[in-house]
Amino acid sequence: DQQVKQNSPSLSVQEGRISILNCDYTNSMFDYFLWYKKYPAEGPTFLISISSIKDKNEDGRFTVFLNKSAKHLSLHIVPSQPGDSAVYFCAASGYRGGSNYKLTFGKGTLLTVNP
Amino acid sequence: KAGVTQTPRYLIKTRGQQVTLSCSPISGHRSVSWYQQTPGQGLQFLFEYFSETQRNKGNFPGRFSGRQFSNSRSEMNVSTLELGDSALYLCASSSVGGANYGYTFGSGTRLTVV
Numbered sequence: 001d002q003q004v005k006q007n008s009p010s011l012s013v014q015e016g017r018i019s020i021l022n023c024d025y026t027n028s029m030f031d032y033f034l035w036y037k038k039y040p041a042e043g044p045t046f047l048i049s050i051s052s053i054k055d056k057n058e059d060g061r062f063t064v065f066l067n068k069s070a071k072h073l074s075l076h077i078v079p080s081q082p083g084d085s086a087v088y089f090c091a092a093s094g095y096r097g098g099s100n101y102k103l104t105f106g107k108g109t110l111l112t113v114n115p
Numbered sequence: 116k117a118g119v120t121q122t123p124r125y126l127i128k129t130r131g132q133q134v135t136l137s138c139s140p141i142s143g144h145r146s147v148s149w150y151q152q153t154p155g156q157g158l159q160f161l162f163e164y165f166s167e168t169q170r171n172k173g174n175f176p177g178r179f180s181g182r183q184f185s186n187s188r189s190e191m192n193v194s195t196l197e198l199g200d201s202a203l204y205l206c207a208s209s210s211v212g213g214a215n216y217g218y219t220f221g222s223g224t225r226l227t228v229v
Contacts, residue, residue, distance in 0.1 A: 032215055043207075043222045044220045105159070107157035108157055
């Protein structure tokens, strides 16, 4: 049972436009959400996170939106740059249910930003 | 400061053999987690250690085991290797554990079982 889902395996956008990556979750115990970026042959690097008590968190070009009622979050990248091309993973964690010490990941979305 | 160091970077083993992977966390970090990444399953949690104690374990068979030493370095062991164990194994460290405190990943060990 996949608790964190990224339904789009890939996304292609033009440089300068907005990239929107989506993520859905099923476990209501999750109360903290993160986005990681991964380049080939490297480990994932942390990008941005959001607590379930918020509905938006912004850091430079990156904004994460959380819709708890829909169990949906999205990552917006504006403007997109070629260097943003990577695999993006959505991850979730939660204090409740004893799952605080692990991250549950989606399968990732490959973002390609074309010059 | 130095990041999370995983050794070796690449490994080729034969079915039935066993393998040990090593992870040195960021200095001062006491929590070490292990994840398996495969094309079909994405990143899956293996286990997490804090101060030499396993605090959480994922849904992997008993062939997968780990331990943490007093200096916070960690090892994971896979016995009786199967072809399906071919994957990128990632280690992540954190000061106290818990997503809120941030996890830093190493570059991983690419294991190929033939």
